Amino acid sequence: MRVSTFVPARDSRHRHACFALYRALVREGRRIPLPSDLLSSNASGPHKGHPIPGLIQKQFRRNKADVSKRLVFVALTAGYKFLSIFREAQSHSSDAHAKIVSLVRPRVEAARRREADAAATPHPPAEPKPKPNYPPLVTRRVDLEGNVTYVPTRRPIPAAQFTGPRRHIPRVFVTAEGIPFLRLKKPQPRILGGVIRNLTQRRVRAVELAEALRHEGLVEAGHEDQWEDLVAREAAREGVADLLDGSELGAEMDRKAGYAGSVRTALAAMAESMQRSRLNAVARTEALVRIADEEKKLWREERARWKEERRKKGRGAKEG
Template sequence: MVSSRPANRASGFMTIRRVVKNIRTPVYYVPRPFQIPTTEAKFDSTDVARFDTFGQQLDSKTSKVPELSNVTEARGNDASLSARMPSHFVPAQNSRHRIAAIALYRALVREARAVPLPNDVLRKGVENPLPRLVKKGFKRNQTEASYRLVLAALSKGYKFLNLFKGAQTPSSKEHSEILTYLREKSLRDARSEAGKPPPPPPKIERPKPKWPPLLKRISPLDEPPVYISERHPVPRGDLSGIRHVPNVAVTAHGVVFLRQGKPQHRSVCDYVQKKNKYKIKNMEHLLGSMRDEQQFAKEEDQWDGHLQTEIKSQKRVVERLVRLRQRIEQPLADLPDWVEKPSYERVGTVEPYVFEESYTSSVAATFDDASRRLSDDAADQSARARAFLAIREAEKKALEEDNEYYREKGYKWMIDTPYKKKQRRVAKRKKGGQDRFERRAVRQDKARKSNFVGLSPAPIQV
């Protein structure tokens, strides 16, 4: 028992030295404070006083470090202590700050509009420039996240609020200061505009030639379609570079179009999507009327036939009853309301026959109409495919003639070769990567700016 006491005291003071050594270094990680050993070692009053003196020294040293000011208050707890970093504060994302900033903005604009100004300082002779300057100032400080800058901007805004209120009196000092500033600003703007070079003369754009339609139908409407192209082959004088042979493309739904380059024009995409939807819709009508509605229509017509037979039989029974009552001269007023009573106007008249189309015939008409539309569309797409193939062959022939012409003239750089095609593919792939990088950068910048929204209030009504 006696031999363990020096060892315990030595281990306790070693822990004290480690704590004091770490506290002298201003770091954010703090080791566990000194803990009194829980062994059965006995301490006298001198040891207790010594530990109390060390605790007071520890408090005085840690109070000088802001991050460690609360460490000694929790001395004796078993949990480990660590100083926490302050969280990042974005004023534009805080509702309290946004409400205060919007209120200040509206108050400044309202007071600025009430300041009387002469015509020589008005913007374009009619507009008060003060609200516009206020809006530019708020727009400039919209993304600030520094406490110092935000506090300075808000303090300046409240000072300007008092300035605008005082400037509403034309004979005040504030009003003269605002006029002096606006006149000096007008002079600076005039000097800067005078130092700029004159604008370049407008470019005279040559009118673009009006291209004829890609395909033109030459067959009558009651005959199978036949198309020709008045645009292709393109004359050599209308080309701005090397001639490119277009390709004929067909979608999975059988829509034929001419691919003249990538990315293709938006009108071509719209045409292909429209034709695809048209064919899918007609195919759904065709399959629906053939599979699902045909059997249902047959059963529905059988049910309608049974109802008509029953109605006719009941009608004959009612007619016999009415004739019998008329023969024995009994009144017809006590008959039920659903019994059709004879009238003098209908005596001797024959009811006209009304044709009612059956459900089966309407389903068959839907099937025939969808089949006709699909057949007409298939014939039209076949005619377009033949016209597109003719365009491709004509362009290939024109390309061979152009290459022969350039060889005779010695313009070898105008002749398209497989090596040039490979270079174009590599350049296009590289440009596509750059475009993707730029689009990603734009998206990231837009997402970053979206974190600072909310400081653009609605128009102010005075």
């Protein structure tokens, strides 16, 4: 039977016991009267210049990653012993008070020396590093007929310019929304994930808007056209059609197309835009696939060359 590893930080009972011990140590340690030279008057925070709570916090953080039952038992036993010592050290005349002062003094002085050294050491301002001006992965080109193509710009990396230990073959991926991208390494860079997320949201919003226009917009526009036709017929029957044609309502309305025609025009424009986007994604995917194929070809050539060099070294070792 496999024994599971005990991780104290994931056990609720252990966490509650440690937090209770930590709070008790901080509470009792803050009550210990210390000499004025060990207290910091300009310190800020919940401890107000008392060094003992900070030392307790530092020790707890140091033991946070312990998973050995033996180390955890020793640390908790020491914590409970110090809890009893802190209670005894609250009296100036006790031996525990002198012991705590002798333990705290060198640590406080060492911390002050480090702060003084850090303040005395001049730190020149860090010069901002210029951002590398990398060329784009692929370059978009449009011919005279309006056809879009993409040409690889930065990859594949030639063998003479490759500086890494070994070449990794990139992989081409296409999301469910039809957005292609080239994965060069793992984990995926955060900026690439952000670009893919923004493009996906833009594509989803366009599709949702087209669906809303197709199902709801056309129906509502048809109702508006029926109402306008009804108003026009009533105006003609009552002999006020000329007044209606000269009004703002008659000037804004297109009698041939109507509101439904405007919605159909918008749907046609959106369909054309989405088709251009789809063709653009196809051309970009083809360029990325070309990059992956060329990188794989170079990887095979370098692998064959590496095997041949290794074979020659092995043959020379046998002959020697």
